[in-house]
Amino acid sequence: GQSLEQPSEVTAVEGAIVQINCTYQTSGFYGLSWYQQHDGGAPTFLSYNALDGLEETGRFSSFLSRSDSYGYLLLQELQMKDSASYFCAVRFRGDYKLSFGAGTTVTVRA
């Protein structure tokens, strides 16, 4: 399937800002989604970018640049509860399959 690349791990302290990049190899997709998964839990939807630009939802923001073939999730004012894995995902045009990145494990330290 199509591949999405993310860093495998990020560590930061409480109150810091973390940016998780997601790069891809194709331009034909409907939009970029982000999901959060706590250890032992199910993935839950965080945000979606249909168009280029920034989408803000509280402490979390997501950005998409189709011309640069990448997006990112920005986690601000990090809290211990933000320790989790974060996945980017796309549905490519002409194909109803959904592809996820391998995920980025964020560890927040006191």
Place this chain on the structure above:
Amino acid sequence: EAQVTQNPRYLITVTGKKLTVTCSQNMNHEYMSWYRQDPGLGLRQIYYSMNVEVTDKGDVPEGYKVSRKEKRNFPLILESPSPNQTSLYFCASSSGGPPDTQYFGPGTRLTVL
């Protein structure tokens, strides 16, 4: 409460013994899919269904079967499980249109000995 349910949550079985993992959603979603999650590989789509009687392969369909006889149910069938199918399985549903938010079930941890 809107939800996706899966059963069983945990299953240990032996090679070759047919099994079915059930998935049900109460949101009237058209799109349903199955994923497996393995360390370092993220979520990989096994099969998906756009509607009743419409199913298609995802990225890793080998060794699995699905059916969609009713809109709310989407069972995953392993006819002859093998140890390489030991994994964490998630069922998900969505309305199918943008933003195409996937609602995941709680997961089924399968071990094939």
